Amino acid sequence: MDADGSLGSVSISTGAIAQIVGFIAGECYGVVAMAGRGGRVGRLLLGDAPERGVDVVYSDEGLAVTLHVVVEHGLNLAEVAATLRSRVAYEVGRLTGIKVTSVEVHISDVRTSG
Amino acid sequence: LTEAVQARRLAAAAVRALERSRGWIDDLNVYPVPDGDTGTNMLLTLQALLDGLEAAPDDAGRAVVTREAVRAVVMGARGNAGVILSQIVRGVTAALPAAGPIDAVALARACRAGSDAAARAVRSPVEGTMLTVARAAAEEAEASAGGTVRELLTAIVRAVAAAAGAGPPSALVVLVPDAEPAIEAWRRAHTRDGAAGMPGHVTLLYPFAAVEDVELDVVRGLVSESEPFVRLTRRLAERFRSTRRTGEPTTR
Numbered sequence: 252m253d254a255d256g257s258l259g260s261v262s263i264s265t266g267a268i269a270q271i272v273g274f275i276a277g278e279c280y281g282v283v284a285m286a287g288r289g290g291r292v293g294r295l296l297l298g299d300a301p302e303r304g305v306d307v308v309y310s311d312e313g314l315a316v317t318l319h320v321v322v323e324h325g326l327n328l329a330e331v332a333a334t335l336r337s338r339v340a341y342e343v344g345r346l347t348g349i350k351v352t353s354v355e356v357h358i359s360d361v362r363t364s365g
Numbered sequence: 366l367t368e369a370v371q372a373r374r375l376a377a378a379a380v381r382a383l384e385r386s387r388g389w390i391d392d393l394n395v396y397p398v399p400d401g402d403t404g405t406n407m408l409l410t411l412q413a414l415l416d417g418l419e420a421a422p423d424d425a426g427r428a429v430v431t432r433e434a435v436r437a438v439v440m441g442a443r444g445n446a447g448v449i450l451s452q453i454v455r456g457v458t459a460a461l462p463a464a465g466p467i468d469a470v471a472l473a474r475a476c477r478a479g480s481d482a483a484a485r486a487v488r489s490p491v492e493g494t495m496l497t498v499a500r501a502a503a504e505e506a507e508a509s510a511g512g513t514v515r516e517l518l519t520a521i522v523r524a525v526a527a528a529a530g531a532g533p534p535s536a537l538v539v540l541v542p543d544a545e546p547a548i549e550a551w552r553r554a555h556t557r558d559g560a561a562g563m564p565g566h567v568t569l570l571y572p573f574a575a576v577e578d579v580e581l582d583v584v585r586g587l588v589s590e591s592e593p594f595v596r597l598t599r600r601l602a603e604r605f606r607s608t609r610r611t612g613e614p615t616t617r
Binding site: 323 | 397398400439440442443444445447448449451452455485486487488489490491554555
């Protein structure tokens with residue numbers, strides 16, 4: 252996604268946006284890990300790819316974001332997912348200036364942390 | 366009084382207190398999204414907890430009362446604050462003694478368990494939320510567990526108020542109004558202080574001092590000739606004599 256201007260263009264790749272989404276998800280209360288494709292569960296620790304479990308599709312309307320997350324056991328899953336959705340939509344919109352048309356949250360697993 | 370009746374009184378008092386402060390908590394809400402509903406969410410969550418306790422039989426023992434409390438607060442949790450609150454309640458109730466009086470040591474242990482349970486459910490916690498306040502309560506509870514329950518509660522309330530009021534430290538800055546036309550929109554969109562209305566500036570010292578320590582004498586001293594920051598500011602002003610635009614920044 253590019254924009255032309257007097258100095259040239261600025262472009263933000265969907266990969267970069269996916270990384271931003273991954274960092275936001277890691278700070279979100281209740282999210283203890285991201286889940287990759289095929290159900291492989293990653294840990295939100297240093298060294299893990301931040302864009303794991305995140306899909307970003309760009310169209311003329313804006314960004315469609317899909318997240319696959321693991322949530323701590325015993326939390327209200329609907330509320331955790333609702334907060335994650337609004338936080339991602341708000342923060343990605345604020346940071347990139349691009350409209351976020353949808354945020355889909357899939358809770359792939361529930362985990363009990365020690 | 367039975368366990369169930371005492372627990373209901375406790376929850377009802379919490380609901381009443383939150384009804385009074387709900388409005389200004391709503392106004393404080395900037396995270397995770399500044400939508401002004403944190404106080405309302407916490408009130409709805411605690412009201413759900415109270416409803417759950419009222420549905421429990423009057424003669425229910427502690428095990429039943431705590432189980433009902435946790436079920437009700439988890440199911441009724443609203444918003445981010447409500448979900449965190451539900452985990453604090455879960456941790457606190459799990460650490461209470463199975464029966465008998467709850468003394469200061471047991472209460473301190475419960476505070477720590479509440480804070481720990483809440484902290485477990487997030488990987489990269491953002492400071493300055495309820496988690497920070499819960500941790501402050503736990504630390505004070507452990508430090509003051511030697512006295513009576515009343516002394517402990519007083520100490521916890523004081524520590525929590527200090528933690529909640531402990532805003533960011535102040536900063537010593539030089540405002541650069543000439544740069545404002547070029548950077549204002551960008552600072553508003555991309556920096557926290559810009560979003561909060563802080564104009565463009567050069568930071569000389571951060572953190573500077575606790576906000577409550579910055580009194581008039583301190584500010585007067587800062588602009589006196591002997592103050593090294595005044596000399597530094599003059600030097601900076603000579604070095605950056607003018608501001609000019611070098612091009613139109615663009616993005617989408």
